[in-house]
Amino acid sequence: MSPTMSQSNAVSMPKRIALQGKYETLMMLSNGEQLVLAVVLPIIALFGLTFTDLLEGVAPRSIDAAVPGVLALCVISTAFTGQGIGTGFDRRYGVLRMFSTTPLGKAGLIFGKVIAVLTVLAIQVVLITIVALLLGWEPNLLGIIPAVLFLLLGAATFTALGLLIAGTVRPEATLAITNLAWVLLAGVGGVLFPLTMAPAWLQPTLDALPSAALGDALRAALIEGHFSLASVIFLVLWAAAGSFAAIKLFKWN
Amino acid sequence: MVSSVTPSLIISELSKDLGPVPALNNRMLRVLDSVSLKALPGQVTTLLGSNGAGKSTTLACAQGLLRPEGGTIELLGQDPFGDNPDLRSRVGVMLQDGGLPPSMRPIPLLRHVAGMYKKPIDIDALITRLDLESFGSRTIRRLSGGQKQRVALALALAGDPEVLFLDEPSAGLDPQSRQVVFDLISEQRDLGKAIVLTTHLMDDAQRLSDYVYIIDKGRTVTQGTVTELTTLAASEHENRPVNFGASPSLELPQPPAGLHLSETAPGEYHLTGVSSAEHLNWLTSWWAREGILPTHMNLQARSLEDVFLEFAQKEETV
Numbered sequence: 307m308s309p310t311m312s313q314s315n316a317v318s319m320p321k322r323i324a325l326q327g328k329y330e331t332l333m334m335l336s337n338g339e340q341l342v343l344a345v346v347l348p349i350i351a352l353f354g355l356t357f358t359d360l361l362e363g364v365a366p367r368s369i370d371a372a373v374p375g376v377l378a379l380c381v382i383s384t385a386f387t388g389q390g391i392g393t394g395f396d397r398r399y400g401v402l403r404m405f406s407t408t409p410l411g412k413a414g415l416i417f418g419k420v421i422a423v424l425t426v427l428a429i430q431v432v433l434i435t436i437v438a439l440l441l442g443w444e445p446n447l448l449g450i451i452p453a454v455l456f457l458l459l460g461a462a463t464f465t466a467l468g469l470l471i472a473g474t475v476r477p478e479a480t481l482a483i484t485n486l487a488w489v490l491l492a493g494v495g496g497v498l499f500p501l502t503m504a505p506a507w508l509q510p511t512l513d514a515l516p517s518a519a520l521g522d523a524l525r526a527a528l529i530e531g532h533f534s535l536a537s538v539i540f541l542v543l544w545a546a547a548g549s550f551a552a553i554k555l556f557k558w559n
Numbered sequence: 560m561v562s563s564v565t566p567s568l569i570i571s572e573l574s575k576d577l578g579p580v581p582a583l584n585n586r587m588l589r590v591l592d593s594v595s596l597k598a599l600p601g602q603v604t605t606l607l608g609s610n611g612a613g614k615s616t617t618l619a620c621a622q623g624l625l626r627p628e629g630g631t632i633e634l635l636g637q638d639p640f641g642d643n644p645d646l647r648s649r650v651g652v653m654l655q656d657g658g659l660p661p662s663m664r665p666i667p668l669l670r671h672v673a674g675m676y677k678k679p680i681d682i683d684a685l686i687t688r689l690d691l692e693s694f695g696s697r698t699i700r701r702l703s704g705g706q707k708q709r710v711a712l713a714l715a716l717a718g719d720p721e722v723l724f725l726d727e728p729s730a731g732l733d734p735q736s737r738q739v740v741f742d743l744i745s746e747q748r749d750l751g752k753a754i755v756l757t758t759h760l761m762d763d764a765q766r767l768s769d770y771v772y773i774i775d776k777g778r779t780v781t782q783g784t785v786t787e788l789t790t791l792a793a794s795e796h797e798n799r800p801v802n803f804g805a806s807p808s809l810e811l812p813q814p815p816a817g818l819h820l821s822e823t824a825p826g827e828y829h830l831t832g833v834s835s836a837e838h839l840n841w842l843t844s845w846w847a848r849e850g851i852l853p854t855h856m857n858l859q860a861r862s863l864e865d866v867f868l869e870f871a872q873k874e875e876t877v
Contacts (some may be wrong), residue, residue: 315676315718316648325674333662396660404658404714407622409644409675558624 316409323414326405327421333392334426336509340388343488344430348383349437351498352376358439364500365529373438373445374453374524375498376408380430381460381520382491385423387484390468393419394480397472402558412558416469423465424458431457453524459541466548467516473556491517500525516544565636565760567722567753568598568621573630574829575616575777576649578746590616591627591777596599598753599770606757607764607867608774614757615655617774618724621755622652626826635722648676655727661700667712668699669717678720686706687715712740716747723747725756729763741767761864773867780870786867789813801830801842803856823862826854833858 316322339422351456355361355372364371377428396402406412435443445453494504504512506524512518523537573594576587592615598604607616619625621632623639632639637646660668665874666686673679686692689709694702710732715723728744729737744767748754758764764771765785772782781788806826814820818832818841830842839858846853 314648315644316644317676319644322644322675324673325561329671333660337662353657365732399661400654400656400658401660403624404652404654407647407650407652407654407673409648411642411644411647413642414644423690457730491680 314388319414322410323417323421326410326414327425330392330418330422331425334384334388334422335429335512337392338387343383343388344380344426345433348376348430348434350382351492352378352434352441357500361499364503365528367444368505369438369441369443370445370529371525372498372530373434375521376434376438376516377431377453377457378425378497378521378524379492381435381457382464382488382497382517383402384426384430385464386468387425387460387488388426389419390472390484391466391477391481393469393472394475394477396422397558398477403410406558419469420465423461427457427461445528446531448535449529450525452527452533455497455522456527456541457519457538459538459545463516463520463529463541463545463548465551466545467501469556470548472554475557495521497521516541519544566597567600567635568596568755569616569633569704570603570621570630571595571631572599573617573620573632575613575620575625577616590778591620593630594777594779595773595784596772596779597628598722599750600753602747602769603748603756604756605753605764605771606769606774607759607761607768607771607863609756609759611751612759612774613777614759614773614774615629615726616777618726618755618757620866622650622724626781635647641749648718649720650722651712651715651718651722651724653723653728655724655730658708659699659707659714661698661753664695664697664698665702665706665816668694669710669713672701673717678719680716680719681705682717685713688743697742701720705733706844708732709736709740710783712743716743721752723752723754725754727758728756729758730758756768761862761867765863769865773870775870780864784828785863788863798831799833801833801839802859804854809849809851815841 317544334344352372355375356369358398359368359370361368393402402415405415410418468484471483475483493499495514495515496512498521500522501509501512501518519540523534523541526534526537574589575591577590578587579585580588594606594613594617596606596617597854606617608614616625620627620638621634623634623641626640635646635649637643639646669686669691670682674872689712691709691713694700694706696823699707702710708728712728715725725744728740732740744754744756747767756767769783770782770784772779773790774780774787804826805828808822809828811820811822814830817834818830819839820828820830823829833839845851
């Protein structure tokens with residue numbers, strides 16, 4: 307056997323992950339339903355909440371009360387619902403298995419998905435920010451950096467939870483669960499509407515949701531410029547539990 | 560000669576359980592029982608067996624996709640388990656279900672996968688060879704089974720691998736693409752690649768293989784080169800039927816003991832029990848006596864199918 311035959315023929319890990327990230331991003335962006343979920347519905351929510359008085363009392367101006375929740379909704383659309391459904395069907399069609407036989411491997415696959423989630427999320431945040439600024443949004447500048455941190459933490463948490471569902475149940479069930487969860491979390495999970503608006507008896511349960519932690523943390527940051535340490539701890543715990551369960555329970559085929 | 564070459568794949572005493580199976584009171588089902596095999600570079604090694612015999616499970620273990628309960632696997636001198644990108648970069652895999660993302664188009668997918676390798680195969684040549692352009696504008700979802708097979712084979716070859724695993728490579732192929740695929744496989748073999756493939760088609764095994772393992776119910780029942788297997792036991796009880804055509808309703812002579820001559824259809828004759836040249840001599844002297852010149856005749860060789868059936872029957876009776 308010639309000496310060149312025994313060397314690695316794989317490009318470097320960062321290069322593999324970058325390639326896969328680009329591939330996964332294009333897959334997400336070329337899917338019509340995912341675009342509706344990622345861009346169209348959040349923008350409708352932004353207009354709806356800005357031009358009604360549904361969020362009265364949350365902030366002096368309704369646009370300022372609406373934007374943080376819409377950004378939280380973007381995280382759930384992309385990291386949880388969109389990514390979960392995509393991964394569920396990849397698993398069904400053996401795509402995960404196929405990629406895990408290439409130099410990309412399982413770790414590369416996951417990192418590729420994380421890059422795609424972050425890229426699509428960045429596009430969403432830029433779009434929402436532009437539309438919101440045109441509508442007269444005035445965020446609290448002290449809260450920008452904490453908000454970015456919360457968006458990243460939220461993306462990690464919901465990616466782990468999305469992978470957990472996609473890796474354990476049938477793709478049809480993943481589709482149903484993650485879409486239903488999106489609707490419920492958006493409506494009553496503390497994403498668009500602060501938990502203080504919920505009935506008192508429901509609040510302790512809702513407090514335990516990662517969606518509430520994310521929504522409330524973004525509102526605290528972008529409305530009051532306040533950094534919510536409790537929300538950070540909460541999101542980190544959810545991310546850790548979700549990742550641990552996903553690693554333990556994920557079935558590749 | 561053969562023993563001086565380092566095998567690319569060595570599997571010893573592999574066993575694998577699947578389950579729990581509800582039909583077996585939730586016990587585990589042993590799907591592989593002490594399977595051992597070797598694959599050499601420059602050879603096509605075939606796992607031949609019926610559906611469910613354990614061929615794909617054996618490959619999945621060899622590729623590191625499925626952990627066995629027992630036994631050892633050495634792929635290019637390394638353990639296939641664990642996320643080892645360097646090892647995977649030297650091994651190409653064509654899965655039975657293809658594992659192709661339905662919403663992608665074939666050529667961008669192939670180029671994407673080829674990007675994972677430092678020295679991929681000549682992708683343009685491969686695209687032409689497998690005629691992927693002819694359906695390049697369609698998403699994988701809209702391809703026929705045979706077209707998907709060609710894409711899956713292209714993906715397996717993308718990294719110009721030293722070891723090529725092909726699970727049922729000819730499934731769903733029309734005769735023309737089958738020829739292209741077989742030529743590609745033979746070429747890879749001639750380039751010194753170790754090729755391990757599974758098939759349930761005797762004909763494919765006979766045409767492609769250098770070495771065959773017949774697998775039945777999770778066990779290797781016999782192994783050898785195609786010639787070895789088909790000449791095996793020839794001395795013991797070889798029985799080669801002779802078929803020939805002549806005018807219908809001939810008056811049939813009484814054959815020597817052990818032979819049986821019959822007219823199976825008008826003008827089609829069948830002689831069984833032929834095990835020596837003497838028997839053929841008897842047949843041709845009858846033709847000479849009666850002035851019969853057959854329109855066609857053939858002496859059936861022992862095929863891999865006969866070997867397979869023989870061993871499958873032995874298994875049944877054990």
